Amino acid sequence: MPASESYPRDLTGYGARAPDPHWPGEARIAVSLVLNYEEGGEACVLHGDAHSESVLTDLGAVEALPGARNLNVESNFEYGSRVGFWEIMRLLESRQAAATVYAVGMALERNPEVAAALARSGFEVACHGERWIDYQFVPQEIERAHMLRNIATVARLIGRKPVGWYTGRPSPNTRRLLVEIGGFLYDSDAYNDDLPYWTQVTGKRHLVIPYSFDTNDSRLQRGGDFSTGEQFFTYCRDAFDWLYRMGVEGRPRMMSIGLHARIIGRPSRIGALARLLEHVQRHERVWLCNRSAIAQHWLAHHAQG
Secondary structure, eight states, X not given: OOOOTTOOOOXXXXXXXXXXOOOGGGOSEEEEEEEEEOTTSBOOGGGTOSBOOOSSOTTOSOOOOBTSOOHHHHHHHHHIIXXXXXXXXXXXXXXXXXXXXXXXXXXXXXXXXXXXXXXXXXXXXXXXOSSBSOOTTSOHHHHHHHHHHHHHHHHHHHSSOOOEEOOSSOOTTHHHHHHHHOOOSEEOOOOSOXXXXXXXXXXXXXXXXXXXSSSBGGGGTSSOOOOSHHHHHHHHHHHHHHHHHHHHTXXXXXXXXXXXXXXXXXXXXXXXXXXXXXXXXXSSSEEEEOHHHHHHHHHHHOTTO
């Protein structure tokens, strides 16, 4: 099939001409730690939903129960807000590791103590949707209202306006709505590169900072391909080592590491994150940063890209 200018996907990207990002201090790699905070915003009949949650639990493949609560799923999520979040926060703060928190609005509202801790931490808090649901078929007027509430919730509870967005399960309207609302430096609803890039949305330039389902602790649950924290550590270490080597060779890149309070925050897994941070931080010229810093750097140094 011949290429068409109307084809909406970009399969080329930077190709063989990827730019040198010139990270601060000429770092060989930018490492972005992301903690997803979703607990209390998942599908649940208590939240007015028609069914229970069925995604990213330690229970394996579970069915969404129509019109009923799944107490095991609810309890699994509660571990993240009650225990896992605090384990991860203590570790990140002890290592002085910058991070971005993808925060679901409803989840923040349901746990003021978590919100207060994030406000004190200085971590970037980006929007992760008002709900932790699939927005694929949500009417755009409802999605827009949810986005506005998520923005207002983060600004009110954290004390600073969010500049980053990540839905995770976006609709075809999400990026356009985000650009129409305005005020954001970037979104991360993409997995197609190891560098930020500019795109056009309704005639406006918009920055995308790709995220990763690859170096992500969700693989301990969603597909079962990681069964232990050690496997997560080894996989992420290998990715870091390869990208660091590319930086040594003059082709610096970015690495995203996805974390979830109810997943990596477990006692059997948190040690893997500790070992990964130790491995990353023993290397020279590593920029361990939040995503808003990456966006600000790209805007300052690659505005014409």
